[in-house]
Amino acid sequence: MESQPNNPLHGVKLATIMEKLHAHYGWDGLADRIGINCFKSNPTIKSSLKFLRRTPWAREKVERLYLKTKFE
Template sequence: MSENINKNEQPNNPLHGVKLATIMEKLHAHYGWDGLADRININCFKSNPSVKSSLKFLRRTPWAREKVERLYLKTDFK
């Protein structure tokens, strides 16, 4: 093999290497809990929210995690 191909690279995945905790921290800092609850209708943003409880929920709930990741990608953090 003439080229060294790294199988772990994901050039078409904009979330590659971004931790869910980082995503949540940035979204919370940008929108706050009320803003997140307005944009994504899930209870972990409405009822006694915290980054820790949200991470626990999002790690075991793929549909909710997908919504959070989509919001992160379309948010302009400038």
């Protein structure tokens, strides 16, 4: 496994990112910050992960929000 010292998301699973963001913002907060339907229309972690894994531009937005968020 290669080391990626300049990648702050190295080793962080998308599922972990989604769980933390959902716990912090909730679905309404995520829909306000990232206007994608997987957060607006009947959202679940499972359906959001499926969408984000197949949609690179949406995943980038989620990863950027994760990096900007200050978790307690």
